[in-house]
Amino acid sequence: MNASELTTISAEELKPVHLPGAIIPAPPEDSDTSIMRIEIGPAHPAMHGIVRLTTYLDGEQIVGMVPEIGYLHRGFEKESENSKWIQVIPYTDRLNYVSPVLNNIGYSMAVEKLFGVEIPRRAQFARVIMGEISRITDHLTCLAACAMEVGGFTFFLWFIKAREYLYELLEQVTGGRVTINWTRFGGNSTDFPDGFLKEVEVRLEKVREVIEEGDQLVTRNKIFIDRMKNIGVLSKEKAISYGFTGPLLRACGVPYDIRRADPHLVYDELDFEIPIGEVGDSYDRFLVRMEEMRQSISIIEQAIDKIPYGPVMTRERYLGYPDKKEVYGSIEGLIDHFKMVMEGHHPPAGEVYQPIEGGNGELGFYLVSDGSGDPVKCRVRPPCFNYVQAMPELALGHYVADIIAIFGSINMIGGELDR
């Protein structure tokens, strides 16, 4: 990125006028109408999960909004602190439940960073392939729901059909569609089954067809454009100050992608482009996600060409379970297995922050270990926390119906937002 493009936001812009949670507007003096308060959610079909938007209206125009979250809070951090390190992996499935592989990968990479180990190259490529499949399912779900809420039901059915092709792929490797529990510290729990990579190529071709069909159906559709264009605009500087990441920040025109900015796994060996938008409205977010899916397909195809043979789990004894052959055949293997089951992992004392490019933006794990085998702190930095915080700013001045178009395009995932 060009350094001079980014100006630091000035103090005036940061005055707490639109601070979310602090605005409750007064009725306009020169009109005989009064401000009306409408509760949207928490149990509303367009509120993706559960979130409440207390909206203040002047006529049909939004003059204030207070988002309220926490309805899906399940105490992820508290449960993690009371678990062993390895037991946290199934909890991460339930954060962003439309791209669970990426959560698994992010958490496992954070613990591996705590240990300071590198995983085998085949496992890294496998994580890239599975992670990108997961990113496509994330974007497919988001776009499908977004288009359905503004009236494109056919589009929804097609994209969910395409998502199902990919979920079946995840199922072949992990055994589960959504709650997959796939990665381990030091590698992955399973290698790809026979013929899997061929199957991936076949299915990606089908997904690509669906994406192109969907593209023809809505991208140039006048009704769709009218609903999405110039709705929920946020400037580049404000988006950065709000902590926007991922497709939303890229839609504002900032080419920031953690796969490039903080290279992890083998992304630096793969060739892909970072699509950016111009205005930062809902339509740009739609286009960025569409293009990202195409890029993800290209990444997967490159990774399939380059993936080497080898183990998918590191040989370090303090990380992985020993082979069953060793467990039943030697006393050392049996002892290792016993100690691993009973005592778990013991990362050395220290703290790490590991960001990865989740389906929705920067997914960060901040872990603190004291070396005892129990996590002291297991924090997840959810990307959509910032998006929901910016909802009042995005919706201000628009009409009630536009809330649906905005909220659909920010892709709020309840499990990740409330943890």
Add this chain to the structure above:
Amino acid sequence: MPEESSASTESTEASEPIETSVVINLVQQEYPAAMLTTHRHRGDETIALKREFIQPVCRLLRDHPDCRFEMFVDLTAVDYLLIETDLQQTERFEVVYHLRSLSKDHRIRLKCPVPEDDCQIPSIHMLWHAVNWYERECYDMYGIHFEGHPNLTRILMYEQFQGHPLRKDYPVDKQQPLLELNDVEERYHYGRFE
């Protein structure tokens, strides 16, 4: 990791980019009284600060042409109650900030120890838009007061919740008292806003 954490700013790994220590040098230069320790563990630069300096240091890091931390990434706290460790913490709580610079392409972690009996720290909500909710969440979960925050209320828990759930002395199986329905109705009256 005693061999990796030290009070000096010298880098322990040769592969690290040089820019990151520029940040530490700058803070050292501008606010020498604020610095407690610095360390680099697994490539993450960390500065421990005195809490009263968090606002000027953050402003410096955001605006200085060598740092330019435009993005506020994360804010959380760690409760070190009953934790026996060599992480060198002196107080019970530690508020942890993560910042990211897009134009300079580096990250930094700031940590401020907060004692249990005086559980507060200056708010930095005026520096980045994102801070507001993160501070509310930290208050909700740990009961740390952010002085000067415009709307320091609970965010994930409900208003009548008792205690702060992520403190280490909050039992994981604790039950909360049932709410009276009237309290809820009273607060959320529907209809026209006067």
